Amino acid sequence: MSLGRFLALLAVLAGLLSACRQEPDPFPPLSETMESTHFQYHFAPGDAIDTSWQELYLQGLLERLEVSVSYRLQYHKYRNRAHLKALQGRDTNGFAEPGTPDFHTIWPIDNHECVHVVAVNAIGHPPALFNEGLAVSQHYQSLVYPHLPVWNGQPVGQVAKEWKEKGQIPAVAELLESTGFFSFDPDLTYPVAGAFVH
Known part of the structure; x- marks a missing residue:
């Protein structure tokens, strides 16, 4: 076999082996x-x-x-x-x-x-204020009582208090319908709803 044919055969084999090797599905x-x-x-x-x-x-x-x-x-x-x-x-x-x-x-x-x-x-x-509020009010990492709900690692009551001190909590009427609730920043509405329900 000539060197040219041998190299061509190696190239084909390398291509076939490469095609057979698959990356894991991400x-x-x-x-x-x-x-x-x-x-x-x-x-x-x-x-x-x-x-x-x-x-x-x-x-x-x-x-x-x-x-x-x-x-x-x-x-x-x-x-x-x-x-x-x-x-x-x-x-x-x-x-x-x-x-x-x-x-x-x-x-x-x-x-x-x-x-x-x-x-x-x-x-x-229920409407999102109560549905998400109930879920967040039960959002804690410890299985030991007292159960203190957290949002992004902070107590929901503290997060809600900080939003209130900034004057940024919407009126409850704006949050009663789910479309209104979801129109606000979830980092505001979820912990506030959690504190409200808790």
Whole structure:
């Protein structure tokens, strides 16, 4: 075999090998599943969820709200915001599907979307001031009483107080309808609603 043919053959083989080698999918499907008492978890290979924390959180939430669930919550965990957007088309950290047991999140523990699923299935879909307020009022990291809700690591009461001192909290009438609520900065409305409900 001539050197030219040999080099051409090597080039073809290198091209074939390169085509066969695939980079890992940056947005893999949620093909892994796991169950606990109250949850079915859906996640990508190699991802993690703190299932023990989630079960303990839900048990406390059910006691505080004095409700029960006869279904498994469907916890869809994404690696990050880009992963969630690629698979769901929504640019967010998480969302619940109203009237279903399903919620989607980027967090290994979720104490916000979980509340939406339980509350909406138990009492219906209230306006955002109460729906988001209830979720934020139950948004804490510690499972030890007293439960102090936080927003971005700060107590919601403190965040609301700071907005009030700046004179930037809208009138309640402006927040009663969900469209009005969502027209304001969520870093204002969510903690204020959480403090209001708490």
